[in-house]
Structures are given as structure tokens and as C-alpha cells.
Amino acid sequence: MLKRQSMLLVAASATSIGILVGCQDQPTAEERLASYSKLWEKQDYDKMYADYVSQTTQKEYGESQFIERTKKLNDTLEIKNISITPGKAPDSDDEKKQLLPVTVKFDTVAGPVSFKKDVPLVYETKKDTDNWYVDWDPSFLFEDFEQADQIKLNTLTAKRGELIDRNEKPLATTGQGFEVGVTAGQLDDTAKKKVAALLDRSTNSIDDALSASWVKDGQFVPLKTFDPSKEAIVKQLEAIKGVSVKETEVRTYPYGEATSHLIGYIGPATAEDVKQSNHKIQAGERVGKRGLEQVFDDELRGQSGTSIEIVKSDQDEPVTVAETKVKDGKDITLTIDGALQQSTYETMNGEPGVATAIDPRTGETRTLVSSPGFDPSEFTLGISQDRLDTLTNDPDQPLLNRFTSAFAPGSTQKPLTASIGLKAGKLDPDKAYSIDGLKWKKDGFNVTRIHETPDPVDLHNALVYSDNIYFAQSTLEVGADTFTDGLQALGYGEKIPFAYPMRASQISNDGTISSDGQLMDTSYGQGQMLTNIVHLASMYEIFLTDGTIYQPTLRADEKTKQVWKQDLISKNDASMIRKDLYDVVHAGYDLPADIPEVAVAGKTGTAELKQAGETKGKENGFFVGYDNDDPTLLVAMMIESVEQEDRGSPYVSGLVAEVLKDAEGR
Incomplete structure (x- = not known):
């Protein structure tokens, strides 16, 4: 009995549901359009086509037009954020047709689009169901868009800004280059070999280009683009029968290798690149890949313009439906002197440094300057x-940017070590140390010096003759804590405030000095100390500014004389160190920097880089110097492998003197 009651309840419930459904009102045209609009906003074109468009629409346009074409346009034009807002429906007694207003808005790759649309709906029977259906046509995609029309997406490339030196000379600019190609069907085997040799490519690669599916006899087939500096090669190519040359715009770098690491x-x-830019950059667009071209890319690149046009079948002028105006890149003037950069690079003679x-x-x-450099046009073109592979495997590493790195500074650290002791009042410059021989040991740690320093072994002579033992002993008296604080005050362990990202200088791997041996090693620029070349030059400013380090600048629009560090040495002590640095060149060992044209002052430094188990290692030679009579330029230079031919850091002093002499003549 209980079982029968349950079955009756179920039956009764089913009957009730059937009666309820049968009595429900059919949706109105407005309600059907609202449901259709939600699918439209979700871009669910499959469901829109299957359940909401009229039979006429399906017959006239089919799935290929309604679904596939619409999806393709959405992808190509990056249509998103679709919003459909209903307007006020007009009064109508028509039970078969309605015309309901909506406002359509969406975003595209070329900017926002907005238009009003009167949506036609028809009441008809589909699949045995009477309902309201949308009479769709292409004007739902864009206003006034018709079946025979075409959509055109235009991209206008922004003019890239130039990088300019302080004398208004271009460092990176857009110039007229040459696109070299061959005319299909007109190049014989002999000519092909000549072309291959001049293009530095194989004859097989030329055959591959000529056998592309799109190539027909008589067509121009591009093979390589050259910048203006290669005009001589282009003329040789142009003289070969079957070769053609077209002028084209290219990015050029007038100073070539000399600025390759700086400019990129x-x-x-x-x-x-596209992903990281949040799609502000388009695939294939030319962007900075290295150097300042990359650092300042957002400003230099500008913003390409984009427009979406309807090409009407019945009129000549296209209709623009969305447009983003092109915005050319910005020219950036640097503080760099291009001619001095070039002469410095040439002075270094391709040596790593x-x-x-x-x-x-x-x-x-x-x-x-980072030496050796590379030809940036090879990468651009x-x-x-x-x-x-040749550049990558070159033992001199021409692709390595050395000025962003940091190196053990060797004895160029000694004047800075002295400044810390003087500032702290823990270094007496007149105190003479009693030092015998070339070696001294402290708690099992050996310190060596190259030569014996003439008496008295005070600060002046210790700097002039670069005495490691003096600095080891005097810095022990200064103490690790005071010395560490002094190095931090100079900017060690701190990000260098510079437009070009640089590695910070370090006191040690963990920023501390944990033993007397490490303290002594660090006092003369060895141990784990690493110094960036820009930071090294900036720190030497304290001897010329009486204790101030200015923030190094690279752009002409940056404010100059911005104080980065100050009160690092007294005026009297700075004057004393300046005299010592002058005597390093003119009263100590014979140095190539002692030239008649310039009164060079400065400090040498040699950093030995020994591997575990080696008794003798590779040596980097340093010199930081300036013209004592006209200290308007402070030059810091490092050359690798100065142990070769026993050149040492004196060799580098001569190179810096040449740079200062060249600058003097400008």
C-alpha cells in the first residue's frame, strides 16, 4: 500500500510540472534579445547560431559566415570587452516582427568602437518551436558593414627616436641602407658564386631563396640588407648581372664597434617581448634588444598607429571604424662624447678591457667603453x-659587456682606503711604519709587496710606491668595522644610481669582513672586493670635489651635480691625496703616463686572478687618472691579461694618458 502511494505522488508531481510548463508564457522579443546579447558579450557564436538566429540568417550566411568569419575577425582585430546595452523599444502591435534598439561597444587593437543598432527579430517556428529569432547580417559586426565589403587592418610604424651625443652627433639613427637581391632566372652559376662570396653565405642558401614557392621568373628575390657603411660591397654586387639593389630604411650606428655595448x-x-609588454608591442615590430636601445626602448620606439577600415564594394574611399594615431619615438641626447668614445676604443686597440x-x-x-666590441648592424640586419658562433667562441669575448660587471680593483683602492682612515681620524699620514723586506706575515696570512718603499714608509710614499704591507698594517689599526662603514659610505653594496643598469660594487660576497686576513686583502683591492668601473671613477671624484660624489648621469636631460655621497674627506686631506696622486706618476716608478702634453695624476692597480693551486694567475691592470692642471675629465680603465709581456698596470697608465691627451685637443 505504501509503495502504491509513492508512485501516485510521483505521477501527480509529473502531471503538475507538465501543466505548469504548458501554461508558461513564451519569452518576449525583448527577453530573447537580452539572452542573445549575453551570448554576444561572451562571444559564444556557436550557441547564438544554433538557438537564436532566424532561418533566413542560417540560409543566407551559414556557419562559415556567422561563426567562422566572426571568430576570425575577433581574433585578428583583438575584439574584447563587448557590451550590449538595450535602448527604449518602440511601441508595436506586430506579433511577427520587432525592431529593437541596442548600443554596441567593444575594444579593438585600434581602439574602442561604439555604434547604435536596430536589431530585427522575427517570430517563427524552428525545430517545432515557436519563438523570436534574430535576423542577423554583417552590420552586427560593424556599423554599415555589408556582405560584399572587406575589413582592412592597417599598421603605421612609428619613427624610432635617435640617440644623440652631447655634440649633436648621432649615435643611433635611421639612415638609407641597401636591400640586395637577385632577379629570378637571371643569375648563372658563376655569378651566383660571386654573390655568395660577397654576401658571406653559401650558394645553397641562394638556391633555397630562389626556389621558394612564391618566386617566379623575373621577380626580385631579396637576399640581404646592408647599412650605408657597406656601400663599397653593394657596388660590387650591383655590377654583377642579375643582381638588383633597392634603397631601404635601416637603423645605423655611426660609431660601430666603439659604441656597440653602450648603444646596442x-x-x-x-x-x-610581446608578452612582457602587455601587447603594447606587436609581433615582428623592431625593438631594442641590447644596450641603450633596449634600456630606453619605450621612449625610442614610440607607438605604432593602427586603423580598422571597411573597404566598401560600392565606393572608393574606405570607412574608418577605429583608429589609434601613430606616435613617433623620442630623440634622446646623451652626455656621451662620441668622438672621445671612438678614440678611447681605438686606444684600447681591441684588447679585452x-x-x-x-x-x-x-x-x-x-x-x-667595453672592448672588444662588435658590429651592431650585423645583428640589426x-x-x-x-x-x-664565431663571435660567441672568440676567446676575447666581444659580446661580453664588461662595463656592467665588477672587478677586483687592485691598488686603485688604496687612495680610497686612505680616505676612510683619514675621515675616521685613525690614519696618521705622517706616521712612518718600519717595514723590512718584501713579505710580512700576520697570524699566518702573508702580505707581499713588489718593491721596497723608500723611507719614510708613510702615506705619501706608500701611495707613490703602492706598498701593500703599509696598507695592510695601517688598515688593521683602522679596524674592520670602521673600514666597512667607510666602504659603505662610498657606495659599496648599494645600487649605482645610473640610467644604464650596473652591477653593484661589493666589499665581499656577504658584504662583511670577517677576518684580519680579509681586512688586509681588501685594503689594497683584493680578496672578495669587486668594483664597477663607473663607481670606481665616481669615487675618485672625492679628491677633486673635497669629499663629494655626484650621481653619474648619462642623459642630457638629467639634472647634473646631484649629490650621491658627501663629506667623505676633508678639504685638506683631499688636497694632500691629490699631491700624492700627482707624485705617483711623476716622482715614483717610471710610468708611461708621465708625458709632456698632460700633467697626469692618478693611481695604478693590478689585480691578480689566481685559480686554486696556481702560483701565478692572470692579471688585470687598472689606472684611474686626470689632468692635474685641468681636472675636468676623470678616466678609469682596466685592461685584462697585462701579465703578458710584463706590461702590468703601468701599461694601462699610458693608455689613459693618451685618452687625456686626446681630450685635451678637443
């Missing part, structure tokens, strides 16, 4: 894998 180069944007020159009165950077 541009190249096509990768998928990762790094150099910078700073105006100590303002902090403006005049040169920033497309470098072959063979050529890239």
Missing part, C-alpha cells in the same frame, strides 16, 4: 648562425 641594437620583437670617463665637476659620463 634593435631587432624584431619575439613572442616573449673596460673604460669610462666622467666629468668630476658634474657627474656627467663622457665615455663608457640579421646575423648568420656561423657568424654568431
Whole structure:
């Protein structure tokens, strides 16, 4: 009995539901359009087509037009954030047709689009169901868009800004280059070999280009683009039968290798570039890939313009439906002196090393050189894998940017070590130390010096003759805590406030000095101490500014003489160190920096880089110097492997003197 009651309840419930459904009102045209609009906003075109569009729409346009074409346009034009807002419906007694107003808004790659649309709905039977259905046509996509029309997406490339030196000379600019190609069907085997040799590519690669599916006899097939500096090669190519040359715009770098690490180069944007820019960059767009081209890319690149047009089948002029205006890139003037950069690079003669020159009165950077360099146009115009492998495997590492790195500064640290002791009142410059021989040991730690220093072994002679033992002993008296505080006051362990990202200088790997041995080693620029070349030059400003380090600047629009560090040495002590630095060159060991044209003052430094178990290692030679009579340029330079031919750091002093002499003549 209980079982029968349950079955009856279920049956009764089912009957009730059936009666309820049968009595429900059909949705109104407005309600159907509201449901359709929600799907439209979600871009669910499959469901819109299956359940909401009229039979006429399906017959006239089909899935390919309604679904596939619409989805393709959405993807290509990056249509998103669709919003459909209903308007006030007009009064109508028509039970078969309605015309309901909506406002359509959405975003595109070319900007926002907004238009009003009267949506036609028809009441008809589909799949045995009577309901309201949308009479769709292409004008739902864009206002006045018709079946025979076409959508055109235009991109206007922004003009890239130039990088300009302080004398208004271009460091990176857009110039007229040459696109070299061949006419299909007109190049014989002999000519092909000549072309391959001049292009530095294989004949097979030329065959591959000529056999592309789109190539037909008589067509121009591009092979390589050259910058203006390669005009001589272009003329040789142009003289070969079957070769054609077209002028084209290219990014050019007038100072070539000399500014390659500083300025960098541009190249096509990768998928990762596009992603990191939040799609502000388009795939294939030319963007900065290295150097200041990359650092200042947002300003230099500008913003490409984009427009969406309807090409009407019945009129000549297209209709613009969305447009983002092109915004050309900004020209940026640097504090760099291009000619001095070039001459400094040439003075270094391709040897691995790094150099910078700073105006100590303002902090403006005049040169920033990493040697050897590379030809940036090779990368901008497309470098072959063979050529890239050659550069990558070169033992001198021409692709390594050395001025962003940090190196053990050797004895160039000694004047700075002295400044810390003097400032703390823990170094008496007149105190003479009693030091015998070339070696001294403290708690099992050995300190050596190259030569014996003439008596008295005071601060002056210790600087002039670069006495490691003096600095080890005097810095022990200063103490690790005071010395560490002094180094931090000079900017060690701190981000260098510079437009070009640099590695910070370090006292040690963990920023501390944990033993007397480490303290002594650090006092003369060894141990775990590493110093960036820009920071090294900036720190030497204290001897010319009586204790102030200015923030190094690279852009002409930056404020100069911005104090980074101050009160690092007294006026009297700075004057004393200046005399010592002059005597380093003119009263100590014979140095190539002692030239008649310039009264060079400065300090040498040699950092030995020994591997575990080695008794003798590679040596980096340093010199930081300036013209004592006209201290308007402070030059710091490091050359690697100065142990070769026993050149040592004196060799580097001669190179810096040449740079100062060249600057004097400008």
C-alpha cells in the first residue's frame, strides 16, 4: 500500500510540472534579445547560431559566415570587452516582427568602437518551436558593414627616436641602407658564386631563396640588407648581372664597434617581448634588444598607429571604424662624447678591457667603453648562425659587456682606503711604519709587496710606491668595522644610481669582513672586493670635489651635480691625496703616463686572478687618472691579461694618458 502511494505522488508531481510548463508564457522579443546579447558579450557564436538566429540568417550566411568569419575577425582585430546595452523599444502591435534598439561597444587593437543598432527579430517556428529569432547580417559586426565589403587592418610604424651625443652627433639613427637581391632566372652559376662570396653565405642558401614557392621568373628575390657603411660591397654586387639593389630604411650606428655595448641594437620583437609588454608591442615590430636601445626602448620606439577600415564594394574611399594615431619615438641626447668614445676604443686597440670617463665637476659620463666590441648592424640586419658562433667562441669575448660587471680593483683602492682612515681620524699620514723586506706575515696570512718603499714608509710614499704591507698594517689599526662603514659610505653594496643598469660594487660576497686576513686583502683591492668601473671613477671624484660624489648621469636631460655621497674627506686631506696622486706618476716608478702634453695624476692597480693551486694567475691592470692642471675629465680603465709581456698596470697608465691627451685637443 505504501509503495502504491509513492508512485501516485510521483505521477501527480509529473502531471503538475507538465501543466505548469504548458501554461508558461513564451519569452518576449525583448527577453530573447537580452539572452542573445549575453551570448554576444561572451562571444559564444556557436550557441547564438544554433538557438537564436532566424532561418533566413542560417540560409543566407551559414556557419562559415556567422561563426567562422566572426571568430576570425575577433581574433585578428583583438575584439574584447563587448557590451550590449538595450535602448527604449518602440511601441508595436506586430506579433511577427520587432525592431529593437541596442548600443554596441567593444575594444579593438585600434581602439574602442561604439555604434547604435536596430536589431530585427522575427517570430517563427524552428525545430517545432515557436519563438523570436534574430535576423542577423554583417552590420552586427560593424556599423554599415555589408556582405560584399572587406575589413582592412592597417599598421603605421612609428619613427624610432635617435640617440644623440652631447655634440649633436648621432649615435643611433635611421639612415638609407641597401636591400640586395637577385632577379629570378637571371643569375648563372658563376655569378651566383660571386654573390655568395660577397654576401658571406653559401650558394645553397641562394638556391633555397630562389626556389621558394612564391618566386617566379623575373621577380626580385631579396637576399640581404646592408647599412650605408657597406656601400663599397653593394657596388660590387650591383655590377654583377642579375643582381638588383633597392634603397631601404635601416637603423645605423655611426660609431660601430666603439659604441656597440653602450648603444646596442634593435631587432624584431619575439613572442616573449610581446608578452612582457602587455601587447603594447606587436609581433615582428623592431625593438631594442641590447644596450641603450633596449634600456630606453619605450621612449625610442614610440607607438605604432593602427586603423580598422571597411573597404566598401560600392565606393572608393574606405570607412574608418577605429583608429589609434601613430606616435613617433623620442630623440634622446646623451652626455656621451662620441668622438672621445671612438678614440678611447681605438686606444684600447681591441684588447679585452673596460673604460669610462666622467666629468668630476658634474657627474656627467663622457665615455663608457667595453672592448672588444662588435658590429651592431650585423645583428640589426640579421646575423648568420656561423657568424654568431664565431663571435660567441672568440676567446676575447666581444659580446661580453664588461662595463656592467665588477672587478677586483687592485691598488686603485688604496687612495680610497686612505680616505676612510683619514675621515675616521685613525690614519696618521705622517706616521712612518718600519717595514723590512718584501713579505710580512700576520697570524699566518702573508702580505707581499713588489718593491721596497723608500723611507719614510708613510702615506705619501706608500701611495707613490703602492706598498701593500703599509696598507695592510695601517688598515688593521683602522679596524674592520670602521673600514666597512667607510666602504659603505662610498657606495659599496648599494645600487649605482645610473640610467644604464650596473652591477653593484661589493666589499665581499656577504658584504662583511670577517677576518684580519680579509681586512688586509681588501685594503689594497683584493680578496672578495669587486668594483664597477663607473663607481670606481665616481669615487675618485672625492679628491677633486673635497669629499663629494655626484650621481653619474648619462642623459642630457638629467639634472647634473646631484649629490650621491658627501663629506667623505676633508678639504685638506683631499688636497694632500691629490699631491700624492700627482707624485705617483711623476716622482715614483717610471710610468708611461708621465708625458709632456698632460700633467697626469692618478693611481695604478693590478689585480691578480689566481685559480686554486696556481702560483701565478692572470692579471688585470687598472689606472684611474686626470689632468692635474685641468681636472675636468676623470678616466678609469682596466685592461685584462697585462701579465703578458710584463706590461702590468703601468701599461694601462699610458693608455689613459693618451685618452687625456686626446681630450685635451678637443
